[in-house]
Amino acid sequence: MGGLVRVAGAAAVIVLAAAACSDSIDGAAVADPFAPTTAEPDPARRIEGITVVEYPAGRHVSPTQRVAYDRTPPFGGPHDAAWATCTGTVYDQPIRSENAVHSLEHGAVWITYDPKLVTGSDLDLLVQIVEGQPYLLMSPYPGLSAPVSLQSWGHQLAVDGPEDPRVEHFIEALRLNRNTFPEPGATCSTLPGAFDTAHPPPFQAGPPDPRSPDTVPMN
Numbered sequence: 001m002g003g004l005v006r007v008a009g010a011a012a013v014i015v016l017a018a019a020a021c022s023d024s025i026d027g028a029a030v031a032d033p034f035a036p037t038t039a040e041p042d043p044a045r046r047i048e049g050i051t052v053v054e055y056p057a058g059r060h061v062s063p064t065q066r067v068a069y070d071r072t073p074p075f076g077g078p079h080d081a082a083w084a085t086c087t088g089t090v091y092d093q094p095i096r097s098e099n100a101v102h103s104l105e106h107g108a109v110w111i112t113y114d115p116k117l118v119t120g121s122d123l124d125l126l127v128q129i130v131e132g133q134p135y136l137l138m139s140p141y142p143g144l145s146a147p148v149s150l151q152s153w154g155h156q157l158a159v160d161g162p163e164d165p166r167v168e169h170f171i172e173a174l175r176l177n178r179n180t181f182p183e184p185g186a187t188c189s190t191l192p193g194a195f196d197t198a199h200p201p202p203f204q205a206g207p208p209d210p211r212s213p214d215t216v217p218m219n
Helices: 097-105 120-130 165-174
Strands: 003-008 011-016 051-053 087-090 109-113 136-140 148-152 155-159
Touching (some): 097 109, 097 148, 120 136, 120 165, 148 165, 155 165
Parallel strands (some): 087 136, 109 136
Antiparallel strands (some): 051 155, 109 148, 148 155
């Protein structure tokens, strides 16, 4: 498998090049080549174009603080103490990244899309993939570098649309994959009063002001 590895600060970053996907692991046939196994705890590393970052468990920040995330959308690092509800939740408005990142720490997959590029049947297909499915959430994210971006803790994949088979591979490999996120067993339902799913904290575009006392660095 080819790839580029670079280390920045405390995070080791791996951008994987194309790799052939196999229908077997160690010669044994499996129902889904991207299901985690003991022999291959993180099969997502075989997904073409995936980015993997080794994030430690992140500390909590307050509802008024913003994190100077190193990725857009973020997929690891400090995050709000309240996680975004991720019980197959479809948000029709952009949501605050600090809440969504906490959901990833619990083992969820967060699907984001550019609302200017993903509409009509493509948006319907995304909703069909997510709605009602445990440990999944989706929300619009203005200004994405690709039409659709998928995030799990320490993993990100950009695709041109929901019909790309790598979308399902990403979910199969990483949703509730206890080998890849810090808090196995954590819930995706939210405590009463902790996070209002109907009126979630608003999305804040662009990086936070580095001079602000409410800006939290990644390290």
